[in-house]
Amino acid sequence: MKNTVLVLSRLTTSALILLLVAVASYWILGLISPNYASNLSLTQYLIHVTSGDLGQSQFHHRANLQVIMQALPATFELVLVTSLLVIGLVIPLGLYTAIAPQHRLSRSIMAFSLIGISLPVFLTGSFMVYIFAVELNWLPTFGRGATTVIGDWHSGLLTASGWQHIMLPAATLSLALLPMFLRLLRAELLQVMHSNPVRLAQAMGITPWRIWLFYGLRNATLPMITMAGLQFGTLMAYTLVAESLFQWPGAGSLFMQAINRSDGTLVAAYLILVAFMFLMVSALADLAYGMFNPHLAAWRSQ
Amino acid sequence: MNATQYHGHHIWRRFRRQQLWRQLKANKVALVSSAILLLLSLVALFTPWLSPFDPANLQQQNIMDAELPPAWQEYGDRRFLLGTDGLGRDLLSSLMYGIRTSLWVGFWAVLLQLTLGTALGLCAGYFGGWIDRIIMRLADFQLTFSSLMLAILVLAITRAAMGAQDYHLWSPWLLILVLGVADWPQYARTLRANVLAEKHKDYVAAAQVLGYRSRHIMVVQILPNTLSPLLVIATLQIAHVILAEAALSFLGIGMSYGNPSLGGMIGFGFEYMLSGLWWIALIPGFALVLLLLSINLVADWLRDALDPKNIGQRQ
DSSP states (O other): OHHHHHHHHHHHHHHHHHHHHHHHHHHHHHHHOHHHHHTSOHHHHHHHHHTTOOOBOTTTOSBHHHHHHHHHHHHHHHHHHHHHHHHHHHHHHHHHHHHSTTSHHHHHHHHHHHHHHHSOHHHHHHHHIIIIIIISOOSOOSSOOOOEEETTEEESTTSHHHHHHHHHHHHHHHHHHHHHHHHHHHHHHHHHHTSHHHHHHHHTTOOHHHIIIIIIIHHHHHHHHHHHHHTHHHHHHHHHHHHHHTTOOSHHHHHHHHHHTTOHHHHHHHHHHHHHHHHHHHHHHHHHHHHHOHHHHHHHHO | OOGGGGOTTOHHHHHHTTHHHHHHHHOHHHHHHHHHHHHHHHHHHTHHHHOSSOTTOGGGOOGGGTTOOOTTSTTOOTTOTTOBOTTSOBHHHHHHHHHHHHHHHHHHHHHHHHHHHHHHHHHHHHHOHHHHHHHHHHHHHHHHHOHHHHHHHHHHHHHHHHOHHHHHHHHHHHHHHHHHHHTOHHHHHHHHHHHHHHTTSHHHHHHHHTTOOHHHIIIIIIGGGGHHHHHHHHHHHHHHHHHHHHHHHHHTSSSOTTSOOHHHHHHHHHHHHTTTOTHHHHHHHHHHHHHHHHHHHHHHHHHHHHOGGGTTOOO
16 A cells, blocks of 8 residues: 555656656757747647657657657667776775775775776766777777667677777776766675675675675675766766767767757757656666665565 | 764864875875976966966967977977967967866856855755655756757857857856756755765764754755865866866867867867877867866875775775
8 A cells, every 4th residue: 555655656657757848948949049949839739749759850750759769779779888986996896896895906996996086987988989989999989880670679788899899988987887886886895795694694604705795795786876876967977078078979969969950859859868867767767766775675674 | 963974974073183194195196297287286376477478369379380290309499398270379278278278167167166065965865755856856857968069059050140259258167057057966966965875974963953053954964074075076076177278278168269279179189180280179178188187186085085984995
């Protein structure tokens, strides 16, 4: 019963936010393309949006939804490879810096992470481009390379050139995100290791590795999920900057192009989709939180 | 009746007692980074007198001087210590003006954030109830959406609506306004927590009994006791605002082309970098890192130095 009420109140709030965003994007449409908006009343616009019709792009002459959906796979693949890189790096580095906090290597990793927080994403990108593309001439600096089409999905992850092209943008983005998560994971692990359950486990003679992996990492998952959910906006902004730096043909580049071309309907459609995605991600983060949080699990089974 | 007398960790008192200066002398990293920050701030303050050229003055600009490398390199010119950009402008002068812009935007935007965050945080903590709920709900929402994303959306849309020409007349003020309004939740949350802890103390009760108005109690009695964390957040936020300004200028929706800013210089130099002219983008890049890193390190030290747990320790 309580669950149903919570879900319903959440749905109402989300619907209200979407409605507000739709009204705001109608207003923005009027600012950018006054001629287009004057032929369309607010009620008409809202009816179109609720029925899933986000209008025609003035530049592409195709449905906005279609244009954005075509750009989304590129963004999604970039975010996917970046998250895999971050997860793959943060767990060993976090474990190492927490197990041997005084060791010279972990001190330098932490110093590096402090510098990393001060580095804007476009600057890391520029440095990497200079080293790997200009000086060493190893990797390409713009575009996605060759893509394969599966249904409606243009994937760059099935060709060698696609992987070459994704290397620099994904590495840039992960370097920007890594310090934040590394510092959090290390702090959480250090805290967990001094907690009573872990001391009990140590006293029972459970091997250190088992303690680190099962007690330490598992307890640190929860704050990491919260952090990832909280940082979703920052992640989107960073992705947008990285996309425009590497001319990655994703949703962020599409938005910047639409701004430069004064394509009002596309901008409005992008805003509505961003709000939608934002609400979806915060709901997903809450669900994941519920799955991993033992307190909530106990509350549910009552 | 002065609330400051109750609390030993009141910040002005600690400055007077020179504890902060002693702590600073003991910490080498903080000392070096605050010296760098002071130097950069002085350069920014006196840029019009210090810079060898004026980037806005077209008469000092010669296309024959374009793309010169720094003076210590082959083909370098002694007039241009750090080289020139693609239009023949002196990189050192642009750099100085860029640092000036960054610190200027940082200062005013943080002042705006501080005012807004303090007002909202005080109200949320002191009044509680539905005011608290609405303000904190807004803060959560704003925090998740992130100030950078909000600034990108708002500024990009404003540029599309105004046209690039008009937009660049207004962009410095718009930047300050958007970055200043977008980042208030950090202050408000911290302040609210502190106010909740303070408002049941005796001195607040005494002031209430004496019949002071809420505004007086909030600003004159409670606020001075919660200044330290606000100062730390404000210092960190200067770095955050400078970073955001650089990112926005890099995207072409921040400072205009004629208004030198570090982010804009990096964006402008990026295309030259692909043909091997590294200094146009990377020298402003190094300057930006130096600026951000020194602010972050000073803020880190300030947080430790102002932490009530460390008070009384002679470091």
